[in-house]
Amino acid sequence: MTERQPRKDAARNRAAALAAADTLFTRCRSPEEITMADIAAAAGVGKGTLFRAFGDRTGLIRALYATRLEPLRQAIEQGPPPLGPHTPPLQRVPALLDALLTFKLDNRHLATALESAGADSPYRTDHYAHWHALLRDLLEQIPGLADAGFTAHALLAATRADLVGHLADDARTPRETMRRQLADLTTRLLDAPAPRSPAAGD
Amino acid sequence: MTERQPRKDAARNRAAALAAADTLFTRCRSPEEITMADIAAAAGVGKGTLFRAFGDRTGLIRALYATRLEPLRQAIEQGPPPLGPHTPPLQRVPALLDALLTFKLDNRHLATALESAGADSPYRTDHYAHWHALLRDLLEQIPGLADAGFTAHALLAATRADLVGHLADDARTPRETMRRQLADLTTRLLDAPAPRSPAAGD
DNA sequence: GTACGATACGGACCAGTGGTCCGCTTCGGT
DNA sequence: ACCGAAGCGGACCACTGGTCCGTATCGTAC
Numbered sequence: 511m512t513e514r515q516p517r518k519d520a521a522r523n524r525a526a527a528l529a530a531a532d533t534l535f536t537r538c539r540s541p542e543e544i545t546m547a548d549i550a551a552a553a554g555v556g557k558g559t560l561f562r563a564f565g566d567r568t569g570l571i572r573a574l575y576a577t578r579l580e581p582l583r584q585a586i587e588q589g590p591p592p593l594g595p596h597t598p599p600l601q602r603v604p605a606l607l608d609a610l611l612t613f614k615l616d617n618r619h620l621a622t623a624l625e626s627a628g629a630d631s632p633y634r635t636d637h638y639a640h641w642h643a644l645l646r647d648l649l650e651q652i653p654g655l656a657d658a659g660f661t662a663h664a665l666l667a668a669t670r671a672d673l674v675g676h677l678a679d680d681a682r683t684p685r686e687t688m689r690r691q692l693a694d695l696t697t698r699l700l701d702a703p704a705p706r707s708p709a710a711g712d
Numbered sequence: 713m714t715e716r717q718p719r720k721d722a723a724r725n726r727a728a729a730l731a732a733a734d735t736l737f738t739r740c741r742s743p744e745e746i747t748m749a750d751i752a753a754a755a756g757v758g759k760g761t762l763f764r765a766f767g768d769r770t771g772l773i774r775a776l777y778a779t780r781l782e783p784l785r786q787a788i789e790q791g792p793p794p795l796g797p798h799t800p801p802l803q804r805v806p807a808l809l810d811a812l813l814t815f816k817l818d819n820r821h822l823a824t825a826l827e828s829a830g831a832d833s834p835y836r837t838d839h840y841a842h843w844h845a846l847l848r849d850l851l852e853q854i855p856g857l858a859d860a861g862f863t864a865h866a867l868l869a870a871t872r873a874d875l876v877g878h879l880a881d882d883a884r885t886p887r888e889t890m891r892r893q894l895a896d897l898t899t900r901l902l903d904a905p906a907p908r909s910p911a912a913g914d
Numbered sequence: 915g916t917a918c919g920a921t922a923c924g925g926a927c928c929a930g931t932g933g934t935c936c937g938c939t940t941c942g943g944t
Numbered sequence: 945a946c947c948g949a950a951g952c953g954g955a956c957c958a959c960t961g962g963t964c965c966g967t968a969t970c971g972t973a974c
Binding site: 540542543622626629630631632633634656657660661663664667668670672673675676677680688691692694695698699 | 742744745824828831832833834835836858859862863865866869870872874875877878879882890893894896897900901
């Protein structure tokens with residue numbers, strides 16, 4: 511075993527930090543206004559403990575996001591249809607996107623924090639790479655659909671946290687409306703035949 | 713006239729600041745690493761001058777972006793087809809998106825800086841509202857196309873600066889490939905009939 | 915050309931951030 | 945009960961966007 515078991519107080523503090531961060535991020539409007547000192551204070555630990563446990567701010571946000579995402583990840587990796595692996599692509603792709611949208615709606619503050627975490631683009635994270643690969647592989651199994659990679663990017667872009675947050679909070683779009691809109695978009699993209707001519711002729 | 717003419721040195725310094733910022737943003741990998749002090753030094757002015765001229769960092773980036781965007785704006789507002797106003801929607805929408813993509817490719821550092829400027833979401837800016845309204849209005853004129861508003865969001869999301877930058881710089885996607893992919897996506901969305909049933913039946 | 919008020923300059927300065935450091939505390943095996 | 949290792953925490957640091965105000969410059973009236 512090269513892995514050391516963490517000490518009891520360390521585990522407790524880590525959990526406290528995650529819980530505190532969760533509460534703070536959920537409560538507040540913009541993730542930028544939550545500082546590491548805030549989280550430390552709310553968790554009743556020192557700031558150093560936070561950085562020891564998570565490395566940096568981005569690490570904390572990632573850890574928190576991963577925790578929340580865990581059930582969905584399970585459902586996708588080994589759950590029953592329509593999310594689980596034994597589902598035909600034409601059915602699984604819309605289900606995945608709907609689940610992702612729902613998740614981001616429920617956790618929009620956290621998702622926004624994640625996507626704007628640090629200076630690096632959200633496209634350079636393992637998290638994004640994972641979702642994109644999953645979607646792209648499924649799209650590639652759908653016959654007559656070109657550019658699976660780009661289509662996957664486009665579909666994921668339609669569920670970006672800040673867009674979802676804008677639609678939900680600023681435009682007051684009801685949850686079911688958004689789900690239907692994304693489902694329609696997905697359907698249109700999956701059903702459409704590959705276009706023959708780039709110009710708008712017919 | 714309620715507008716005062718700016719003093720000569722003010723105008724010169726403003727131009728110098730824009731030019732310096734342009735150079736710096738273009739050169740560097742991530743916009744975060746360019747500080748206001750850097751720009752001031754490169755422009756040969758004091759930091760206070762920068763803030764006096766542009767208000768804050770976001771204001772400077774916006775001003776710079778607006779300058780670069782000006783030719784495209786002109787072409788869209790009063791130029792000839794296919795960008796100008798006297799163009800049928802089915803032809804103008806793809807043209808607009810292609811122009812936007814091209815512009816963002818050519819100015820990806822600046823566009824990235826703009827979209828991640830400040831704490832506020834890029835969706836709450838006049839700039840985005842303008843593009844979205846333009847696109848939505850055109851989409852609404854296309855018969856048989858539901859959810860013009862959401863479709864406009866989705867199309868614009870596919871041209872977000874960080875995605876474009878990721879495709880161009882990390883995935884090494886050639887320019888023409890990206891243009892074709894976006895054109896295909898647009899065509900698929902515009903040509904597809906409104907789906908009748910949300911489920912994947914036929 | 916000169917005098918003079920308005921305008922703009924610029925760098926010292928400030929508040930607040932993420933992140934580090936290290937003397938002190940706590941844990942847990944023996 | 946002991947003791948080395950692991951963890952703690954808040955003073956501290958480097959650095960950022962943004963402010964302030966004494967000083968320099970501009971443009972105008974004469």
